[in-house]
Amino acid sequence: xxxxxxxxxxxxxxxxxxxxxxxxxxxxxxxxxxxxxxxxxxxxxxxxxxxxxxxxxxxxxxxxxxxxxxxxxxxxxxxxxxxxxxxxxxxxxxxxxxxxxxxxxxxxxxxxxxxxxxxxxxxxxxxxxxxxxxxxxxxxxxxxxxxxxxxxxxxxxxxxxxxxxxxxxxxxxxxxxxxxxxxxxxxxxxxxxxxxxxxxxxxxxxxxxxxxxxxxxxxxxxxxxxxxxxxxxxxxxxxxxxxxxxxxxxxxxxxxxxxxxxxxxxxxxxxxxxxxxxxxxxxxxxxxxxxxxxxxxxxxxxxxxxxxxxxxxxxxxxxxxxxxxxxxxxxxxxxxxxxxxxxxxxxxxxxxxxxxxxxxxxxxxxxxxxxxxxxxxxxxxxxxxxxxxxxxxxxxxxxxxxxxxxxxxxxxxxxxxxxxxxxxxxxxxxxxxxxxxxxxxxxxxxxxxxxxxxxxxxx
Numbered sequence: 001x002x003x004x005x006x007x008x009x010x011x012x013x014x015x016x017x018x019x020x021x022x023x024x025x026x027x028x029x030x031x032x033x034x035x036x037x038x039x040x041x042x043x044x045x046x047x048x049x050x051x052x053x054x055x056x057x058x059x060x061x062x063x064x065x066x067x068x069x070x071x072x073x074x075x076x077x078x079x080x081x082x083x084x085x086x087x088x089x090x091x092x093x094x095x096x097x098x099x100x101x102x103x104x105x106x107x108x109x110x111x112x113x114x115x116x117x118x119x120x121x122x123x124x125x126x127x128x129x130x131x132x133x134x135x136x137x138x139x140x141x142x143x144x145x146x147x148x149x150x151x152x153x154x155x156x157x158x159x160x161x162x163x164x165x166x167x168x169x170x171x172x173x174x175x176x177x178x179x180x181x182x183x184x185x186x187x188x189x190x191x192x193x194x195x196x197x198x199x200x201x202x203x204x205x206x207x208x209x210x211x212x213x214x215x216x217x218x219x220x221x222x223x224x225x226x227x228x229x230x231x232x233x234x235x236x237x238x239x240x241x242x243x244x245x246x247x248x249x250x251x252x253x254x255x256x257x258x259x260x261x262x263x264x265x266x267x268x269x270x271x272x273x274x275x276x277x278x279x280x281x282x283x284x285x286x287x288x289x290x291x292x293x294x295x296x297x298x299x300x301x302x303x304x305x306x307x308x309x310x311x312x313x314x315x316x317x318x319x320x321x322x323x324x325x326x327x328x329x330x331x332x333x334x335x336x337x338x339x340x341x342x343x344x345x346x347x348x349x350x351x352x353x354x355x356x357x358x359x360x361x362x363x364x365x366x367x368x369x370x371x372x373x374x375x376x377x378x379x380x381x382x383x384x385x386x387x388x389x390x391x392x393x394x395x396x397x398x399x400x401x402x403x404x405x406x407x408x409x410x411x412x413x414x415x416x417x418x419x420x421x422x423x424x425x426x427x428x429x430x431x432x433x434x435x436x437x438x439x440x441x442x443x444x445x446x447x448x449x450x451x452x453x454x455x456x457x458x459x
Contacts, residue, residue: 051153051154052151052152052153052154053151053152053153053154053157054149054150054151055149055150055151055160056147056148056149057147057148057149057150058145058146058147059145059146059147060145060188063164063167063168064146064148065171066167066168066170066171067148067163067164067167068094068112068113068148069112069167069170069171069174070163070166070167070170071112071113071120071129072094072111072112072113073170090113090114090115090116090118091111091112091113091114092111092112092113092114092115093109093111093112094109094111094112095109113129113131114131115131115132115133116130116131117129117130118130118131122159122162122163123159123162124156125152125153125156125159126152126153127150127151127152127159128149128150128151128152129148129149129150130148130149130151131146131147131148132146132147132148132149133145133146134146134147150163174195175195177197177198178195178196178197178198179195179196179197179198179199179254179257179258179262179263179264180195180263180264180287181193181195181196181263181264181266182263182264182265182266182287182290183265183266183267184267184274184278184282187278187281187282188285189265189282189285189286189287192266196254198255198258198259199251199254199255199258200255200258201215201255201256201258201259203255203377204248204251204252204255205248205370205373205374205377205417206248206252206363206370207363207364207367207369207370208367208369210361210363211252213361214239214252214256214359214361215256215259217237217359218237218256218260218336219260221237221336222260222336225334234327234333234355235333235334235335236327236333236334236335236336236337236355237335237336237337237358238326238337238338238339238355238356238357238358238359239336239337239338239339239357239358239359239360239361240297240338240339240340240341240344240347240351240352240357240359240360240361241253241338241339241340241341241361241362241363242340242341242342242343242344242347242360242361242362242363243342243362243363243364243365244342244364244365244416245342245416245418246416246417246418246419247363247364247365247366247416247417247418248363248417248418249340249363250293250295250340252363253291253293253338253340256291257290257291260291261289262289262290262291262336263287263289263290263291264290264291264293265286265287265290265291265292265293266293266295267279267282267292267293267294267295268295268296269294269295269296269297269316269317269322270295270296270316271316272316274316274317275316275317275321276317276318276320276321276322276324276325277321279317279321279322279325280321280324280325283325283326283335286335291336291337291338292335292336292337292338293337293338293340294337294338294339294340295340296340296341296342297322297339297340297341297347297351298341298342298343298344298346298347319348322351323350323351323356326351326355326356327355327356339351339357344362364414365414365415365416366401366402366414366415366416366417366419366420367402367403368393368396368397368402368403368404368405370417370420371392371393371396371402371420372389372393374417374420374421374424375388375389375392375393375424375431376389378424378428378431378434379424379429379431379434382429382431383431388431388432388435391435392431392434392435392438393405395435395438396415396438396441397411399413399438399439399441399442400412400413401413401414401415401441401442413442413443414443415441415442415443419441419443420441423437423438423440423441
């Protein structure tokens with residue numbers, strides 16, 4: 001019998017060794033188990049991709065709060081098993097403060113799904129809800145990023161359209177009769193407090209014809225989009241309201257937004273940190289159906305220096321930056337902008353031209369007409385014969401605060417509608433007290449402006 005080569009003897013010895021053979025067997029079993037586990041995971045992932053569908057909603061998306069509000073709605077009663085499966089054990093609280101015209105501020109409390117996984121049932125579909133807080137945060141606000149992921153069977157994917165439709169309807173119902181205010185926060189638009197009750201346009205009393213003239217012009221602009229597009233004209237309109245403080249400029253803009261069912265996007269040009277680049281970016285990202293309100297427009301004219309070599313233009317908006325944002329190459333379209341100022345003499349003629357400001361309106365000191373209309377609003381129910389109104393107007397005329405009945409004699413002193421309203425608020429249901437205290441309307445100091453026409457439309 002031929003003896004095998006000596007080089008194969010160690011291998012035969014290893015194979016014949018029961019310990020080594022058992023190790024190979026165990027290793028093979030482990031490899032097979034790992035392969036089976038990996039195959040099972042890949043198979044489950046494949047099944048999930050084929051059978052399930054995910055929808056991720058970021059906190060930065062406008063629908064985030066609407067979806068949370070929709071998830072807070074009570075669900076219709078279901079059978080015993082379904083009620084156990086869809087029971088939410090982890091909740092979070094959201095508190096909303098609401099002011100009332102007839103009483104103190106009251107709070108509403110809403111329970112909504114907290115962070116973690118939940119199961120809900122909508123119609124015939126079961127939906128997994130995963131609300132998760134990310135480790136990253138918004139660099140501008142410092143708030144951590146959040147997401148909501150909705151998961152359901154692929155066959156029920158159309159249920160998402162129904163959910164978003166209901167959430168949108170719920171949000172619209174919550175804002176019905178209210179005006180949403182936006183303000184800049186970093187490089188983003190965020191809601192400024194809770195939506196405010198719409199202010200009736202009739203509650204803002206301006207001099208004769210001014211309110212109606214602006215409303216007519218804005219309404220005409222909103223109905224002429226195709227006219228602008230066909231003629232290659234940028235579809236935007238600008239208004240400048242100027243006059244002393246307390247004459248109703250901001251109040252009128254808020255009431256106009258309510259009349260048009262628009263929101264108000266507010267930018268204070270004198271705010272520290274409001275730079276040219278930031279202003280230009282915000283104006284290109286305006287919330288839909290909103291009126292842009294630029295307060296203290298004269299603030300930009302205090303900073304006329306050019307941009308430095310390093311790109312820095314100072315802590316506030318520059319004059320050139322404001323002009324470029326209003327009608328430069330990067331200026332946005334479909335925009336209604338209102339600028340306000342207490343010092344029109346500080347503005348440059350370059351601003352007041354069509355394309356930047358299409359209508360200039362002076363909202364000045366209280367007139368005889370405004371004082372009479374405000375009296376009717378406060379005391380019309382108790383001054384039925386109007387004699388108290390005439391005595392009040394005669395008192396203002398005697399104090400040289402308003403024109404005479406014929407409109408020929410101009411007053412030497414002036415007062416504001418805000419001051420008259422303050423007098424009436426101090427004398428609620430007491431018109432005699434308002435007449436007796438009318439002398440308090442005389443301003444302590446007053447620097448008269450040039451008395452020019454109330455409405456200007458540049459040629």
